[in-house]
Every structure is written in structure tokens, then in C-alpha cells.
Amino acid sequence: MRLSGRQIDCIRGGRSVFAGLDFEAFSGEVLAVVGPNGSGKTSLLRLIAGLLVPAGGTVDLEGGEAELTLPEQSHYLGHRDALKPALSVHENLAFWRDFLGGAAGDLSQSLAAVGLGHATYLPAAYLSAGQRRRLSIARLLVVRRPVWLLDEPTSALDTAGQDLFAGVMREHLAGGGIIIAATHTPLGIDARELRMGGAA
Amino acid sequence: MTALAELIRRDIKIALRVGGGALIGVLFFLTVTVLMPFAIGPDLALLTRLGPAILWLGALLASLLTLDRLFTADHEDGSLDLIVMGRTPLELACAAKALAHWLAAGVPLIAATPALGLMLNLDAAATSAVALTLLVGTPALTFTGMIGAALAVTLHRGGLLLAVLVLPLSIPVLIFGVAASQAAITGPLSFGTPFSILCALSLVSLVVGPFAAAASLRYGLD
Numbered sequence: 001m002r003l004s005g006r007q008i009d010c011i012r013g014g015r016s017v018f019a020g021l022d023f024e025a026f027s028g029e030v031l032a033v034v035g036p037n038g039s040g041k042t043s044l045l046r047l048i049a050g051l052l053v054p055a056g057g058t059v060d061l062e063g064g065e066a067e068l069t070l071p072e073q074s075h076y077l078g079h080r081d082a083l084k085p086a087l088s089v090h091e092n093l094a095f096w097r098d099f100l101g102g103a104a105g106d107l108s109q110s111l112a113a114v115g116l117g118h119a120t121y122l123p124a125a126y127l128s129a130g131q132r133r134r135l136s137i138a139r140l141l142v143v144r145r146p147v148w149l150l151d152e153p154t155s156a157l158d159t160a161g162q163d164l165f166a167g168v169m170r171e172h173l174a175g176g177g178i179i180i181a182a183t184h185t186p187l188g189i190d191a192r193e194l195r196m197g198g199a200a
Numbered sequence: 201m202t203a204l205a206e207l208i209r210r211d212i213k214i215a216l217r218v219g220g221g222a223l224i225g226v227l228f229f230l231t232v233t234v235l236m237p238f239a240i241g242p243d244l245a246l247l248t249r250l251g252p253a254i255l256w257l258g259a260l261l262a263s264l265l266t267l268d269r270l271f272t273a274d275h276e277d278g279s280l281d282l283i284v285m286g287r288t289p290l291e292l293a294c295a296a297k298a299l300a301h302w303l304a305a306g307v308p309l310i311a312a313t314p315a316l317g318l319m320l321n322l323d324a325a326a327t328s329a330v331a332l333t334l335l336v337g338t339p340a341l342t343f344t345g346m347i348g349a350a351l352a353v354t355l356h357r358g359g360l361l362l363a364v365l366v367l368p369l370s371i372p373v374l375i376f377g378v379a380a381s382q383a384a385i386t387g388p389l390s391f392g393t394p395f396s397i398l399c400a401l402s403l404v405s406l407v408v409g410p411f412a413a414a415a416s417l418r419y420g421l422d
Contacts, residue, residue, distance in 0.1 A: 080278025
């Protein structure tokens with residue numbers, strides 16, 4: 001699989017965030033998007049996820065499932081955790097598993113893999129920021145998607161959590177997945193860098 | 201299909217739990233109709249004549265009260281991004297969310313109508329006529345309200361905007377809802393005519409609402 005973007009322009013609020021951006025990433029590869037605040041890292045991820053419309057240029061996935069669009073084959077892990085405080089950890093994860101559809105993994109195994117096995121029936125309202133992040137990561141595990149778009153994935157994670165997440169990413173890459181991650185801190189695995197310029 | 205069923209189940213579950221707000225609408229409905237006899241006075245004939253209109257107004261405002269949370273909650277916590285990206289068509293997801301909202305917030309209003317009809321000196325036939333028109337008419341309120349809720353997502357504090365956008369659309373529903381109830385109670389019009397138009401309004405909104413809401417969500421995300 002090859003995920004590529006050609007000559008992408010991004011305009012937000014009437015201001016050009018970046019222009020003429022090219023990138024590509026292959027199966028089993030991490031593309032780390034780095035750059036100062038405001039350089040458009042999150043915008044790029046949201047463009048790939050189909051949540052923003054590019055002002056110009058195209059994003060293509062070659063070798064994916066022909067009948068599905070790129071967003072339908074992607075996981076997006078954003079700043080916001082997409083968790084409902086009124087629902088338990090288990091209910092939150094079970095909902096996303098059933099709603100997102102596609103090949104699904106085992107729920108309790110995924111929770112155990114991110115170290116939340118003990119909190120299965122706790123309402124998500126009582127989770128700490130790091131635990132919420134871990135629960136979001138469990139979502140990546142419970143539903144299979146070849147492309148992962150991660151926005152500051154390791155924020156709020158402790159050192160053990162970061163190691164754990166590096167392991168999760170390695171496993172995904174070994175399965176032929178693609179990861180595009182916007183980050184300020186090293187991810188703990190080998191990655192190609194895409195450097196975004198300063199604020200235009 | 202499971203995706204939509206799960207979405208409906210989740211929304212109802214959240215609405216019914218602490219802080220969900222499904223009961224706020226009923227409580228508001230209750231307050232308005234209970235206060236009305238005190239404001240109007242003990243004229244039973246007048247209460248009977250105004251009864252259907254009061255019940256309909258109460259239900260309309262109560263459903264507006266809870267509608268603005270339909271998409272904003274999902275937008276704030278990032279769930280909306282994932283729903284937009286998902287493999288379920290956004291139009292169907294919108295319809296499912298509106299249906300869940302109607303089940304959690306609209307049906308209790310209809311269930312409360314018989315008890316409130318008593319307060320307004322409506323007899324059994326009149327109360328059931330109002331309940332029937334509410335049953336048919338409230339989906340139209342929810343599904344047209346959903347368009348406003350979707351537009352309000354991108355604007356902070358869109359609550360007032362919702363009222364301004366949605367109220368004009370709900371005026372026909374109000375007119376024919378009350379007209380059908382009055383026709384059933386006093387005549388001289390036949391019940392069937394306004395009731396059929398009310399049904400038609402609901403059916404149109406069931407079709408148009410999800411498409412309009414999905415379009416505005418797609419356009420408004422950033």
C-alpha cells in the first residue's frame with residue numbers, strides 16, 4: 001500500500017496554512033509529521049481523514065480496498081478522545097467497535113493490551129487523561145484499519161504507556177499498516193520525517 | 201444495520217443516564233402546562249378551548265429545549281469526526297440520532313399528555329386526539345430541528361440560533377397539530393383533513409431532515 005499526497009494546499013480561516021505539500025508513506029512505515037505549533041500538522045491529518053477539504057491537490061491510497069474511501073480505511077486519533085463520560089469503559093469501546101464496523105478484534109483483549117483490563121466497568125468520567133488516551137488507543141486495536149492517523153498520540157501517556165504504545169505501533173506496522181503521526185516527542189520507533197515549515 | 205442500531209442504543213442510554221437531559225423536556229412540559237391553569241384562571245370552558253393549543257406549545261418548546269445538544273455533544277468530544285469518517289452513510293447516522301432523540305425525549309412528552317390533559321379539563325376523547333396528533337407531529341419537530349442543530353454545531357453558543365432557525369419551520373406543524381386536535385373536539389372541520397397534512401409534514405421532514413443535516417455537518421466541520 002502507498003499513501004501519498006500531491007501538491008496539497010490548505011487554507012483555513014482565509015489564511016494559507018501550507019501550500020504545495022507532497023508526502024508519501026508505504027506499508028510498514030511511520031511518517032512522523034514534525035514542525036512548530038501552527039505549522040499545519042493537525043490540518044494535514046484532518047485533510048487525510050477527510051474532515052477538511054483541501055484547497056488544492058489530492059490524497060490517494062493505492063493498494064487499499066477498492067470499494068472503500070480513504071477515511072473509511074483510516075483510524076483517526078485526535079486531541080479529543082471521543083469518549084462519553086456517562087458510559088463505562090466497556091460500553092464506550094463496544095460502541096465504537098460496532099459502529100465503525102469491519103474486522104473486529106476481541107474487546108477484553110484490547111483493553112488488557114492497553115492496561116485498562118481492571119477498569120472495564122468504570123464510567124469513563126472517572127478516567128484520568130492518560131487512561132482516556134489508553135482507551136482511545138484500544139479503539140485502534142479493536143477495529144482493524146490499515147491507515148492510522150495519530151495526532152500527538154503519546155500526550156498524557158506515562159513512560160510505560162509510551163513504551164506500550166510503541167509496541168502497539170510496531171505490531172501494526174508488522175501487519176502492513178501505515179502510520180502518519182503528528183508529534184513533538186520521539187515516538188520510540190524508526191520513522192521517516194515530514195518537516196512542516198514555520199507558520200506561513 | 202448493527203451500526204445504526206448501536207448508535208440509537210448508545211444515544212438513548214446516554215440520554216437516560218445522569219446528566220443526559222431526556223427528562224428535562226418532560227419536566228419543562230409539565231411546568232408549562234401545570235402553570236397555565238393558574239395563569240388563565242378557573243374558567244373551565246376556556247381551559248378546555250385552549251387545552252390543545254397549550255399542550256402543543258408546551259411540547260414544541262420542550263422539544264426545542266433539548267434539541268441543541270443533538271450534535272454539539274458529539275462535536276465537543278470528537279465523536280462526530282469518527283461518525284463522519286465511518287462506513288455508515290452520514291445521512292443514515294443523522295436519521296438514527298434524530299430517531300434516538302425522539303424516542304428518549306419525544307415519546308415521554310406524549311406519554312405525559314393524558315395526565316396533563318386532566319389539568320386542562322380535557323375529556324378522554326380530546327386528550328387522546330391531542331396525544332395522537334403529538335405522536336404524529338413530534339417526529340416532524342425533531343427532524344426539522346435536527347437541521348438547525350447541525351447548523352449550530354460549528355457556531356459556539358448556537359442555542360439561540362437554533363430557535364430562530366427552527367421555529368419558522370415548525371409553525372406549520374403547530375398549526376395543523378392544533379387544528380386537528382380542535383377538529384376532533386369541537387368540529388366543524390373533519391379530523392381527517394388537518395391530520396393528513398400533519399402526517400405529510402412529518403413524512404417530508406423524515407426525508408429532507410437527514411440529508412440537510414448531513415450536508416451541513418460535512419460543510420461545517422473543521
